[in-house]
Amino acid sequence: MARLVSEITSYSFRIYVTGETTRSWQAVANLHRLCEDQLAGRYEMEVVDVVERPELAEQERIIATPTVVRQAPPPTRRVVGDLSDLRLTAVSLGLPDPGSA
């Protein structure tokens, strides 16, 4: 049952970063890698630079960068940081367990 749901679910992420810093790049790269590994073909990922789009950060009340928000499926989940620990990131974002795919 759980497998069935995960197979038809598509994921949507928005990642907030500050400018073109190393930390921003690392976080985006880590999220990208994770999604490709585990959600290939069924995810969307949008990068928001808060320096350019502060109003989006305002809407979501983002304080720290980088912050990833899982917008779909509900519920919303947030992970703050450069996502250097991929396993912890995957668990925190509620990604399907790669072993069961």
Added chain:
Amino acid sequence: MTDRMEAVAKLRTGISGFDEMALGGLPEGRPTIVTGTTGSGKTLLAVQFLAEGVRQFDQPGVLVTFEETPSAIRRNVASLGFDIAGWEEMGKWAFVDASRGESEEQVEVGAYDFGALVSRIDHAVERIGAKRLSIDSLEAIFSRFADSGSVRRQLFEVAAAVNNMGVTSVITAERAHDHDGISRFGVEEFVADNVVILRNVLEQEKRRRTVEILKLRGAPHRSGEFSFAIDPEAGLTVIPFSLVELQQVASSIRVSAGNAELDLMCGGGLYRDSVTFVSGATGTGKTLLANHFAAAGVTAGERCVLFSFEESRDQLFRNASSWGFDLDAMERSGRLQIVCDYPEVASLDDHFILIRQRIDAFKPSRLAIDNLSALERISTPRGLRDFVVGLAAFLRREEITCLFTSATATLSGGGSATEANISSLADTIILLRYVEVAGDVRRAVAVLKARGSAHDHRILEFRIDGDGMHIGQPFRHLAGILSGTPTLLSAADLAQVTRTLVLEDEEAR
């Protein structure tokens, strides 16, 4: 040092009394930390700093709120006349909402910074051209993130960024105790230059709010704690007790105390900007003197306000009519206002504000308070002293002649906490005493002090009848009246004393 002091420009906050205390305001373009315990008024100060900027100086402001939501803040301060929603529409106010929403749990994975927060603040400041910024409270951020060491490092960046925005800012931080230590997370480290402490302390069972400026970037400011009140209409109001500038332009104009003989005793009346202090036991005639004083003003065509903290209106009017004063008619003439209040209806700070508001509205030339001792019930000696110092300084500046009465604790003799504390502030001190003479209780009046006047040094007997107070002859045959234990002088002593007095009079000529 001097160069540095000159380099600090100040921005007027517009918060009543605060700028006098800070000798001009907060350092312009710099952050100031405001710390205090829970409920000490930090959020109000942060919000009011912005609101007064918009209202009085047309300076737009940004409020970064971590604890309360914008809608809660709009609602909470609406009663103070702060139309935040309206200002937002006009582009005079912007929120950066950093309050924690429900279901916004987050996990930390790896390193992060507060770049988003800085960008949002920067964006809001740019958008409305803000001159002022408040952050309430920065350290709330510590509760959102697990690694406080990392948060601390990142806050340095935030503080530095805010510093570079060119806005004058107020950053609140919580303290665990009113009197020791720094804020819980040591936010002073980030903004070490300017620190203001708000306190809400219990002192002899009375709650007292104070504000203290710990340091202001090497700029001059008043030191020590100052009382403040949270006024339902004006918001946070620092009571300028003892910091009202003393303008040393002493008036040389004399006005009547309300009784011709008493005027003579005081060397020709009271100076117009003077403070007179009447001390006596209950029933010696303090309220009577206050009546004389008020009536003299009304007769001279002046406006006068009488605060009675001891008697109800009915009692006051009945007693006055027994001395021949028609207070009712005086009030109807529009020149006299009588305010009867129980001291307990408000805190001392609030009474101060009420009195000032009354003065601002009515613009009297005279003011009488009957009596200060009743106010002791709601205050500490220190608080009452501050109250009188502040009020006297204010009245002097406005050239309002004032008369305060105070009750002595014992029927005979003198001395009360009130007197010991504040008699030094008075220009004129009038003592009223009971004197026991051969089984009779009589009354005595003496002018103990009359600054700048050659006053009468004798203790004179006075009577009270349907026309008020009548001063008669000195008690030459008694000694020890002031101490409350008069003794009859022998004929020989009396002769000796009389000779001495005559000699002194001759020498004086």
